Amino acid sequence: MNDQGAGYLAAEHLGGTGTFSRLAPSVAHRNGIQFDGHMMFAARVNLDWLANSVIFVGSASRMAVGMTAERMSEDKEVSLRRELQDKLGAAFKGRAAFDISLPGRSSRVRTFAALVDGEHGRVLFDLVTPHHVSINGAIVKFQDVAQLEDSPLRTAVLSAEKRTDPADVGLLSQWTTSVIKLEADQSVYKRAA
Known part of the structure; x- marks a missing residue:
């Protein structure tokens, strides 16, 4: 069971694959699944846990993309704030x-x-x-x-x-x-x- 790289692709559309790749391993670990650098996946799942693994993989993938977007917006605001401070310092x-x-x-x-x-x-x-x-x-x-x-x-x-x-x-x-x-x-x- 895997997310077929959908989380990574979403992060790529945001321009945040580096951020996603740093955040995804810990998100996967917290959700009891794995991340191979591109996909979130659950390996060796019992048949009765198959539905749950689909939920865990999807949830972890979505969570990692959300955290990536949040981190990128924080980074953007920090750079905008720095730009403002540079302009004020010069003026x-x-x-x-x-x-x-x-x-x-x-x-x-x-x-x-x-x-x-x-x-x-x-x-x-x-x-x-x-x-x-x-x-x-x-x-x-x-x-x-x-x-x-x-x-x-x-x-x-x-x-x-x-x-x-x-x-x-x-x-x-x-x-x-x-x-x-x-x-x-x-x-x-x-x-x-």
Whole structure:
């Protein structure tokens, strides 16, 4: 019983065969099956366990693909965040601090990509991807900090991976002082501060 390499193929479509190949052996082991570098499989299965082995192989294959996709999205966000920090570092030499934690009005600590000492005061910058979780999280963070008495200015930086829905940009705009695109040039970043 095997998955005929379907998990590996799905990971290949995601561009994550290396990640899949690193994750799949432990997923297979936890599910009591094996991984040969390409396929998940169960060998020497009793006839009464045949149906269960089909379930275990399929489940492990799906789980490894899901973990691959999750790891790749984390890696993508880390590289986008690094790109933002590089842009801010170049635009605000010595005036930018990164990975800033700041308590909001709710007293909950919020983490932002950067805090810049700009010409008009302190400015928080945070990366926002088009995914609904990122957008909602950014709105909550910006809203919480916006309600502080000495609230810093707030800039949402939209990642360039795909177009963000205009309605979501409108919601972000209610709690930020500016919304810019990651690929913007230094003059746009400087105007935001």
